[in-house]
Amino acid sequence: MYVRFGRTAAALAAATTVSLLLAGCGDNGAGGGTSGGVVKLTMLTGFTGPDAPSYQALIKEFNASHPKIQVTMTAEPWATIGQKLPASWATGQGPDLATPSSDPGAIFTYIKTNSVLPLDPAVGAGTGQIDSAAFPAAVKSAFTVDGKLYAVPANMATLVLYYNKAMFAAAGLSQPPATEDEFIADAKKLTKGPGGKPSQYGLSLADNNTIQMWPILQWMSGGDIVGADNCAVVNSPASVQALTRWSRLVSRDHISPVGQAGADADTLFSAKKAAMEINGPWAAAGFRSAGVDLGIAQVPVGSAGPVTLASTVPLMIARTSKHQTEAKEFLAWYTGKTAQTQFSKVSGFPPARTDLGSAVNGDPTVAQFAAALPHAKLYLAGQPNSTRIDSDVYVPLIQKIERGADVQSAADSAAKAINSLTGCKK
Known part of the structure; x- marks a missing residue:
C-alpha cells in the first residue's frame, strides 16, 4: 500500500x-x-x-x-x-x-x-x-x-475492494457487497468475537501512514474534504453523516481496529483476521502469497454513485x-x-x-x-498544502472520531484549520 x-x-x-x-x-x-x-x-x-x-x-x-x-x-x-x-x-x-x-x-x-x-x-x-x-x-x-x-x-x-472468499462463504455470503448498505451489513456480519476484541474483523481500515481510505467513505454519500471553491466541506451535512456512520461502525460495532497504520491494515488482512480491505494493485500479489483466498471487486456504490480513490x-x-x-x-x-x-x-x-x-x-x-x-x-487534488491538510488536520480528525469524539464538533474545528491552509475567505 x-x-x-x-x-x-x-x-x-x-x-x-x-x-x-x-x-x-x-x-x-x-x-x-x-x-x-x-x-x-x-x-x-x-x-x-x-x-x-x-x-x-x-x-x-x-x-x-x-x-x-x-x-x-x-x-x-x-x-x-x-x-x-x-x-x-x-x-x-x-x-x-x-x-x-x-x-x-x-x-x-x-x-x-x-x-x-x-x-x-x-x-x-x-x-x-x-x-x-x-x-x-x-x-x-x-x-x-x-x-x-x-x-x-x-x-x-485505483483502489478496489479486496475480500476473503473463504470468510464470505463461511458467513453464508455468496458475493461481495455492491452497495454501501450491503457493505455495512456484510462488515457487521463478518465481525466475530466478544465485545470490543473480535477474533475476526469485517473490514480492515487504516487512518495513518496509508493511502487514504476514509475519503472514499465520505465520497460514497456525497461528502468531501475541500470543495471546488477551495473551502472546507468536511463539516457539511453529507460529510458529517458519512463520518458519523462509519466512525460508529468502528468505535461501537468494532468492524475494524482503531488507529491502524497502512501496514497494520495489510497485515490484518494477510493474516486472515479481516474479511475485507480497500486497497490498490500493489497489494494483490502479497495477499495471494500469504494464502488469502482473494476476491477483488469494485468499491461498493453509495448514494452519490460509483467512486473510488485514484493515486x-x-x-x-x-x-x-x-x-x-x-x-x-x-x-x-x-x-x-x-x-x-x-x-x-x-x-x-x-x-x-x-x-x-x-x-x-x-x-x-x-x-x-x-x-x-x-x-x-x-485526494486533495490541486491543493498546494495537501500534505499539511492531510497530516495536520484530516488524519487527526479521523483518529478523534474513531475514539468517540463528537463528529460535528470535530469536523467544525477541522474545517477552520483547513480553511486557514487553503486561504478560503468564508
Whole structure:
C-alpha cells in the first residue's frame, strides 16, 4: 500500500538503491549529455521497491527502440528526493526528468520556483505527442495549473475492494457487497468475537501512514474534504453523516481496529483476521502469497454513485534540461498506448490512460483497477498544502472520531484549520 497519496512499496520493502548525484553535468543546466550523437537523459524516481523492475523494463524498451535517445533511471527514497531536488532544479542542476514526490501536490513547489517545464507545446493526439486527453480527467486536472500542463502520470492506481472468499462463504455470503448498505451489513456480519476484541474483523481500515481510505467513505454519500471553491466541506451535512456512520461502525460495532497504520491494515488482512480491505494493485500479489483466498471487486456504490480513490505520481521535466525535445519525446512514448499496455501487463497497475480497457481485460485483476478509472478521484487534488491538510488536520480528525469524539464538533474545528491552509475567505 502507498504512503499517504501514493504510498509506494518502498515504505514496505527494504530495497538497495543506487546513489544519484543530483548535481548537474556542468554549469549550463540540468541533466545528462550527448555522446557520439546519442542524447543521454537522466531520470530520478522514488521507485525503490518491488515495483522498480517494471519501470526499468519500460525504459529498457524505450532505449531499444530509440537508439539516439538513452534514458538512465536511478532511484532514491522519496524523503531524499524531497530534500535535494527542489534546490537542485531551482539552481539549474539535477536530472532531466524526475518524479518529485509520491504526492501529486508537490508539483506546486517546482512551479513556484519556475524550475519545471510546461509541456503544452508537446501536447496533442499525433505521433510523438503527449496525448493528455487520454489521461483520467482527475489526473489531467491535478497536473494542470493556470492552464498549463506540468506533469504526466508516472503510474496510475485505483483502489478496489479486496475480500476473503473463504470468510464470505463461511458467513453464508455468496458475493461481495455492491452497495454501501450491503457493505455495512456484510462488515457487521463478518465481525466475530466478544465485545470490543473480535477474533475476526469485517473490514480492515487504516487512518495513518496509508493511502487514504476514509475519503472514499465520505465520497460514497456525497461528502468531501475541500470543495471546488477551495473551502472546507468536511463539516457539511453529507460529510458529517458519512463520518458519523462509519466512525460508529468502528468505535461501537468494532468492524475494524482503531488507529491502524497502512501496514497494520495489510497485515490484518494477510493474516486472515479481516474479511475485507480497500486497497490498490500493489497489494494483490502479497495477499495471494500469504494464502488469502482473494476476491477483488469494485468499491461498493453509495448514494452519490460509483467512486473510488485514484493515486498517481507526477513525472516532470526540468526547465533547465539541455535536452527538452528528447525528454518530451520520452514522455510522449512513456504515456502512449503501447508503453502503457506493456507496463500494465508487467506491473499489475492499470494503464495511465482511459482508452485501453480492452487491452488489459485479459488480466482480471488489472481489469478491475482499470474499470475504476472513469470514476476515480484524487485526494486533495490541486491543493498546494495537501500534505499539511492531510497530516495536520484530516488524519487527526479521523483518529478523534474513531475514539468517540463528537463528529460535528470535530469536523467544525477541522474545517477552520483547513480553511486557514487553503486561504478560503468564508
